[in-house]
Structures are given as C-alpha cells and as structure tokens.
Amino acid sequence: MIRLKVEKMSCGGCAKSVTRAVQSIEPNAGVDxxxxxxxxxxxxxxxxxxxxxRAIVEAGYPAEPA
Incomplete structure (x- = not known):
C-alpha cells in the first residue's frame, strides 16, 4: 500500500485528475x-x-509520500 500527501486537491474534479494521473502509471492500482x-x-x-x-505533480498537484 502506498500513501501520498496531495496538498491542492479540493473537489471531485481534482480527485478525478489525480486518479487519472495515478492510473496512467499504475493502471491496475486501486485509488482511494x-x-x-x-x-x-x-x-x-x-x-x-x-x-x-511525479505523475501527480505533472498533472498539477504537489504530491509527496505521506
């Protein structure tokens, strides 16, 4: 299990963008x-x-391991 802190998420659209970024790298990962x-x-x-x-950062959201 991997946890990441993503500071600038504030809405459902942000969540979808982050999920897409993750799944572009890890298509089979479950994303919560x-x-x-x-x-x-x-x-x-x-x-x-x-x-x-890094994929999340490239989507516009600062991210780092939590």
Missing part, C-alpha cells in the same frame, strides 16, 4: 482519494511511490 485529509492511498501499486508522485 480522501479530500479532507488531502491524501491518496493506492492498493496493488507496484511502482515506486516517487514515480507515482
């Missing part, structure tokens, strides 16, 4: 977005957390 905690939890992800965080 908690907008209140500004956290994304991935299950079944096989790649390193920093690579996934």
């Amino acid at each position: 977005v908690d907008l209140g905690a500004k956290q994304v939890t991935l299950s079944g992800a096989t790649g390193p957390a920093d690579r996934i965080a």
